[in-house]
Amino acid sequence: MKTAAIIGGGVIGGGWAARFLLNGWNVRVFDPDPDAERKISEVLANARRSLPSLYDKALPPEGALTFHADMAEAVADAAWIQESVPERLELKHKIHAQIQAHAPADAVIGSSTSGFKPSELNAEGARAVVAHPFNPVYLLPLVELVGDAGTCAQASDLLRDVGMYPLTVRKEIDAHIADRLLEAVWREGLWLIKDGICTTEELDESIRMGFGLRWAQMGLFETYRIAGGEAGMKHFMAQFGPALEWPWTKLMDVPEFTDELVDLIAGQSDAQSGHMPIRDLERLRDDNLVGMMRALKKSGSGAGGVITAHEAILPTPEAVDLPVTVSRPVPQSWTDYNGHMNEAHYTEASAQATDRFMELIGCDADYIAAGGSYFTVENHVRFLDELHAGDALTITTQVLTGEGKKMHLFHRLFGPEGQLAATVETLLLHMDLNARGTSLPSDAVADQLASYAAAHAGLPLPEGAGRHVGQRG
Structure with a gap:
């Protein structure tokens, strides 16, 4: 687990802390402000509410957040050190001298400065690059990088790992690009x-x-x-x-x-x-950003493409006898006027589980591009418990039948406390996308599906399987 040191815990520093922490990094904060811990905790509360909602896969487990009064302790073993102190050059020189004295030789040292050039930051011997983000740092992906080419390349790799979009500025210039x-x-x-x-x-x-x-x-x-x-x-x-x-x-x-x-x-x-209180205004901003960025995610445009690329490198739960096919938070956009997850999104979540299971048996993007896929022909949903924005949603998938053209699945949707929130029974038929008609799957896909069906054959029939609408008991 990597460590990031955040020097300065204001609005921007707090956003950096949230971005790294929610992507599985340990975060150490150095800030003499006695209110720094409170301020960062408030930023984190908003980040925990909004950032996971951008994704259809779970982010890594959070790292550890600690606060330090000693610079050497804060930056020890850090892979990334981000300075976000006020825009006063003499203050930045003082802080970077302290960072330089204690930072690991291979650490990236970034400055959130919106106006100073690297040549100005490093005039007294520092080795920082500009890493200028945009507020809220935990949601907006853009980071402008300015400085040493090798360090900017190293910084780009680390930033992509936490879902950001590094843009390296070709020449240093006052105020960069944006x-x-x-x-x-x-x-x-x-x-x-x-x-x-x-x-x-x-x-x-x-x-x-x-x-x-x-x-x-x-x-x-x-x-x-x-x-x-x-x-x-x-x-x-x-x-x-x-x-x-x-x-x-x-x-x-x-x-x-x-x-x-x-x-x-x-x-x-x-x-x-x-x-509107400032925190309410921030949450309104975040909800709007999440909604627009999720819409862009569907087309891969703008920030949506960055989310899709980051999601592709997030870890996926390994397949087991009952594979976990979805592990994600419930986004705000899935809730309705009653304050809970809308019924349409139970089906959407189960469709994501079906897609993941198709990948497990080899019916992935390449297979579909070659002309084969499964189409859903029937669903039956049972709504058993409420789910709310931010709740951890986990789905397991059981194969009821897997032979010939048919794939018969049973999804269990679990809430944050492990409660069964819904079940979705779904029947799919294999299709030839070129002929637009049913067909047998490839031997490789059929074998993988058959192996799951055999493994699940000894399990009891799930409660609710085979029900119809309005059935009693």
């Missing part, structure tokens, strides 16, 4: 509000109701490529390029940060969302 874009939008937004064009709420609506949704899955240039129609990007640039010379923007001019402007923006922001 914050330069954000700064441009921020400056223009300040002018629009100062000049009375809109309020903070109206400006936010213009983003989230329009181009923000496009950017989430295509970014800027791919979005504009589509805007060019069949002629593509050249047509778009020819059509809209002249607008760059029009007086549309004040990007090179900054409004004076007067008390009046600060009060105007702060007052509008309070009117917009001051009715």
Whole structure:
């Protein structure tokens, strides 16, 4: 089990701690703030609620979280050391000197800085790279890496293991990539509000109701490529390029940060969302991010593709006599107005169990691409207990029949305390995807299915098997 040392436990440091901890790393925190443990525990509570909901496989067991008053103790044997102290260069130099004195020689030392370049961070002998994340660090995958090429490559491998998307910046530059874009939008937004064009709420609506949704899955240039129609990007640039010379923007001019402007923006922001405590606002943000990122996961677009790639390297429970075919948390998006898991998602969960069992017998992606698969022709679900968002869901699969074209399975869905929450009996037929008709499976798949059927033949018939809707007793 790897160890990460988090130096500075504020919003960003707490997010780093959660990202590593929930991906099975031990985490040591160094922060003199007497409230650091409380603050990180609150961030962790939100992370535990949201991050597992992105996945359809269980994350690794959590590592151990400890707090340390001694820098040497905090960084000892750490594979990753992340500095997230306030953006004051003299403070970062002081902290990195302490890290450098005690860090293992092969540890990656990252800085969360949003503005300083590696040459500035390392001017007094440090060996840090910029590893600039985005809030909330435990959900958003992007990390901008800037610095030594070898260290950035090492950092990229470690970051992918915890489900992040490392983007190595080709040249060091003030504010890296994303914050330069954000700064441009921020400056223009300040002018629009100062000049009375809109309020903070109206400006936010213009983003989230329009181009923000496009950017989430295509970014800027791919979005504009589509805007060019069949002629593509050249047509778009020819059509809209002249607008760059029009007086549309004040990007090179900054409004004076007067008390009046600060009060105007702060007052509008309070009117917009001051009715919600910050933790409630964070949970609303996290729920929305989980929902959008899970939607992107279906198409593999944007952040959804990162989740799919990370999920592929998460460990899968080994096959046993009754294989565990699903081990995952219940995401918030699976719950309904009654506060529990919606009936449709019991079937979705059982479909995931069926898919996993198909993989166990060799009916995997390659097999399906070659033209063979199983199609569900009948399901029977019994709802026995409630499941709620965040509950650990485990499914075991028993083969009732496995011969010829038929595969007859019985899934048991267990809740967090081991209670039987539902059973799903499902009948499938093997299909030739090219002919779109039933067919016999390959010999290899048939043999694997037969071996499970033989192993399960001695088990008692599950309670509820063979029932029909409305049957008594």
